[in-house]
Amino acid sequence: MAIVIDKRQELVGQDGIHVLIVGVSDYLNLPDIDDPSAEPTWFLNKLTSAAISAFTTYEWIRHSPLRLPLKTVRLLLSPSAAELAAVPALAAMPDITVGGGRRATRAAFDADALAWRNDANANSNDMTIFYFAGHGMQRGPEEGVLLLEDFLAPGPPLAKAFEIGDIRNGMAPSDQLPNIALTQFYFIDACLSRPETQKKYVNPQVPNVFGAVLNGVDRREAPMLFSTVDGALALGRQGQPSHFAEALRMALDVAAEDPDDSQGPTLWPITSMTIKNALDAYYRKQNLGTKVKMGGVVGQPVIRYLDQPPPVDISIQVQPGNHITPCNIWLYDDNNVPASQFDAASAQAAGLSFEATVRAGFYRVQIASDRLQMNPYRSGQKFVTQRGPWPWLHNLAAIIKP
């Protein structure tokens, strides 16, 4: 079994989190990353960042305060040689060489997924987190097939894979699972391509892990975040965590947007939606040309609370810049105090567009210039969070002196 954290006894009677993390780079039956792709192997190659992505996600979860304490963490990894060389802590994990008990084979996945679900069925107030990094194939808005280490082993073509829907349906409350955790996060870090090879087979069957059952009243909040959409390029990076894993780590650190005081002190919750917004912002900033997709029973579950407003990277643009210089520009917070992060000199040098990092909150922009009919210009208030949109545009064309 791949359990790496087990606090079930320690946390008896308390709410907690059950985590299952799977990362597959070293697909045993696929050609190396540099080898040509071929039809018999579904035009797929080994990967170079899936296991490292899973491992860094595990490391983050292990060390960071989530809304509830960790009860169990299960980790299945099939790392590539490059990943083992790049991350000593990963190489030091036991049983992750080929044949080891913590490799992400279908048999190991079956055992650990069932154990994970069994643990999650002890308390409906618990939370679950499922993270998969590896190859996948899209079958619909919320359906996909995810491939495990022994994909294409002798036998039916998809015998060593599993369906997202099987996991999602199998985690629904039902007569068999009356106490299943009702907060469930799913993170799917896979390029959900649609290989032509799949069409060769008439409805290729994927054996169930959980098996189909009819749910009872489904009050879950169970968002599924998919790293890429159909046709998008794989977002892996050689020997480093994928963009999705990197963005997810950052999101879990700062992606709060909407403070809440319903439990007493004002806290900033990180929810499924704010994570998605953060991931999209990261993808935009990196020019990845795609957006994260969210499916499942989305809801707005909270994964973590921050105790202060998070830092937000902002950009401000003033138009038409060349008509109002020289000028001074300030960013004022809601107490009418200039935000210390703003540097007016560099803003001017940058042609009246500037970037800064400020704490989330209300801000306004003030611009003083002799060229303005209404001097100084004061913008309306803006609730500044990661949502943007950025840049924050200020078009002063209408108030420039003739």
Added chain:
Amino acid sequence: MIDKTASLTVHLSVPTNRRWSTSLPIEVRDAKKLVCVARGISDGKLAVPAGNYFVTAMLPDGQQVATENIVEIAPGEDKIVPLSLSDIEFPASLESKNTWSDAVKDFAQPVTKYFSRVNYTIITGNWLGARMGAASANEFSRAPTTRTSLDVKFSAQPTWIEITEGDQNTYLAVPVDDDSTTTVKWGVSETGKLDLDFDFSNGAVNSFFDFIQSDQTFEAQSVSQSINEQATQAILEKRLSPLRAVLGAYVLVRFSQRDDMDDWTAKLVEIYPWLPDALAIRIEYLARNGKHAEAARLLLEVPKRGTPWFRSGIGYVEKRANLYARLGEASRSGLELDGTQLEQVKHIAGTFSKFASALDMTQFTTVLCGIERIA
């Protein structure tokens, strides 16, 4: 004892005859804690405690328009807060030239397109029913066109656009509201990417659609909640656009806010038989509430109602049909499907599995890429 409750109503001055000429979502935040104390829609009364607030209108492109100063609200006060959007650039409505009187109207098009290797066809009618044997094949018609922009008037018959390039077929749903007109423009870039734009001739539907399409989820939920509060009666009295209602239902189901939806999701199915998404939503609603026998019965109606116009509807039908197809044979499943019905469910599952695999995931409406030609 002093009543510390109060209310405020935001009046927006919105430019007329633009894409979003309608009421918009409003946020009211405590000026000190920044906590949101109320979300709602402009022109609707929002209950708030007495206090000092930032009041902000949210636009579908993410822009915010806030009050110049903090709004002070005294206990018991019913305050009107004016907000001007006159400085904001609202997008224009899609242009239409209403010079033809038939249901499908063509627009002028650059001559170069006449020689394009891409062919377009307008399909009118329930092609799904024909394909699945639920209706006769002559219930849909095909009309080739050289245009890439159309006005589609409501006719209780679904309209789809077929784009054929070589042996590849793409099908676009054109959602049309009750007694209304949808303007649709489409184009295929050199890289094969589909550009698709709709104008539903209704600022409320347009802005709601744009909030959803641009993932402005807080705002989409505010609009959906306002729909939920008055939906049943409004649907009965035909005061609520059915297209807006299904958009709201998709958001509420997606965010697990299903309370109070039972009556009006049933009424949507009953009153608007031409609206395929009403059925998809109702099936998903029932299934999430554990009412699988009823959901399975409704699932059998899908071929008669047609293919859902929105991506989520395809996913819902596909997911439930596959589940019921797998479980239907088990005597203890409780699905109450006889042999013929189970075969129908399997047929629906097979058909919608293909549709789900063919969906363009970048579009909120249904766009099916690479499926068999509809003929």
